[in-house]
Amino acid sequence: MDISLAPKTRTRPTVKQIRGLAAACLAFAGSLMLGFNPSHAADGQIDLSAYKGKVVYLDFWASWCGPCKNSFPYMENLKAAHAGDDLVIITVNLDHSRQKADAFLKSLNSDLNVVYDPKGSLASTYRIKDMPTSLLIGRDGRVRYVHNGFFPAQTAEYRAQIESLLREK
Template sequence: MSIKQTMKTTIALLAMILGSSALAVEEGEQLPSFSLANIYPGQPTISSAGLAGKTLYIDFWASWCAPCLTSLPLYNEMYHKYKDQGLEIIAINVDNPIEDGLDFLEDTPLDFLIPSDPEGDAAEMFGVIGMPSSYLVGPDGEVKLVHMGFRSGDMDIIEAAVQSALAGN
């Protein structure tokens, strides 16, 4: 193998390795398909296919993430406010061990769907760059809003986006 060929092979190999990291899901893109176990043992698996045609608010959270814990009870209120209009909230828990997430849920019961992603497979697929990260998805499967972090006042932005997505139903 010539030096030129070796260089080409090296560059191609490096490009492959560096390019293998997942790209983040952005607004306007289609929702990646996922299928995750329910955090509650014995409950059915939660998959994107089973939620097709609904307005989804997908949130990645963990028990060690303080802003996540602030946001979840507020999402529960939002869920009760808009569930009759077709809103479905899926709060994907990334705790490993899962028991850490379940301990929080024991004190703070939430009424929406909570899948468990202890290995971070879905988080990697979505290209989560911070915790919490959330994605509002329209009934057509298009990502309408990507929201990272949770600060006071963020709920207004999120609720306005949810209302807009539901109006398009």
């Protein structure tokens, strides 16, 4: 599967692209992620097994991505709204330049957890094709929802999914 992290200009996806995206989503659904440990990420390591029993929002993004920029205030609001809950938000940056990623974060005044993955190894491993892509991982360590892109009109649905996962014990 071709993973391209460069921005592209396209107005509508082709049927082939939609089928590929659907296949990638189905590949994730129900996948066990507890062993996820991005030791090949540039600066950070995250062992998702440390978050067993928590709901994990794992977001892949890049500084050149407009929808990614739009998603950060949403994630910051989630973090604030669920500060006492078992929700962990981890972002994975795919920029080749750490400086661009840091400038992006500074411009948004963001203090979300970031793993830097400039070679796109994690994106390739987890078949991430579009930016942003978010995985919602349940308390059991399984991927429960995959969001490809960020659509402000769907944030109520995203929140409902998160709250549903938080209610599960």
